[in-house]
């Protein structure tokens with residue numbers, strides 16, 4: 001049996017007529033740049049997230065870049081983030097001229113460890129006139145927590161640390177649109193807890209475009225205005241450039257497609273959660289739950305609808321490479337997110353991190369394996385995956 005890592009064809013088949021109608025409307029109007037569909041999708045996303053402003057941009061990467069540029073983060077600044085993420089998270093910090101500071105992850109959730117973050121601040125930073133400065137005399141301006149695989153970071157602790165040290169929080173919610181986090185006094189959606197939240201609509205995301213697309217959400221009107229200017233080369237009045245931005249605009253056709261899909265997102269995320277439950281119960285029944293690390297669900301009992309949106313279902317095994325090979329031979333698609341920590345990337349050699357510096361990140365890079373998951377995956381396909389994994393360990 002062939003089980004691909006991801007198959008979006010069934011989803012498209014069900015929505016094809018609506019998507020064609022929406023794109024036909026754009027084509028008939030011939031307004032491709034920042035037209036009514038972008039505005040409509042921005043409004044719908046802001047409403048979905050429960051936040052005042054949403055600014056459509058060209059990708060999740062450009063969402064991060066535009067926020068850093070709009071906040072004037074750059075040379076002599078440092079930005080703290082996780083060592084275990086897609087490259088864009090660290091890459092964007094470096095692209096604006098700032099220094100990425102990596103922090104190890106929590107071994108259970110794969111998200112940035114608040115304890116390690118706290119330790120870095122205590123050991124390597126000091127306050128100068130109310131501003132946090134590190135041992136390289138860079139001013140720490142912001143923290144970028146990444147809600148990896150569709151599970152929110154421990155935002156209560158992260159926000160407390162940020163407030164204490166006057167740091168901005170930019171959420172990399174590229175993988176987590178709709179995921180919720182339980183605060184003591186209520187719940188909040190990914191992307192709405194810090195000063196700005198960045199989303200990606202890369203086709204394989206829970207809400208995927210037919211190409212690249214992204215979004216920034218925020219509650220601060222001035223920041224939203226600045227982001228709208230930033231996505232047009234820092235230009236408000238025509239050909240008058242206030243600051244350096246880029247071409248970070250969300251495409252009208254992508255916005256039209258995404259507007260059709262957004263109302264289905266919660267159902268799709270629920271179907272992913274059901275599929276995740278089926279895997280987890282299947283592994284328990286097959287008696288392999290002690291041989292593999294199963295995904296953590298720390299907010300499960302907190303009464304949230306979207307306590308996890310399972311953008312990925314990731315297991316851990318010290319035999320990861322052999323297991324992957326075994327599954328590939330049985331036509332089961334898998335992926336490694338990510339085979340290296342950001343601190344181990346060649347392009348970040350200049351930061352002089354050493355191997356062994358972030359043991360949990362390095363272990364995750366050695367052991368993590370993403371299994372096939374998408375809303376329409378059949379139980380038969382999942383049973384086959386569970387069976388093959390049990391067979392491998394049996």
Ligand SMILES: Cc1ncc(COP(=O)(O)O)c(C=O)c1O
Nearest residue numbers: 059060061086088174200201202
């Ligand atoms: C955690 C994370 N950050 C940023 C991005 C960048 O998004 P995009 O591919 O839309 O540029 C991604 C997308 O893969 C991601 O997973």
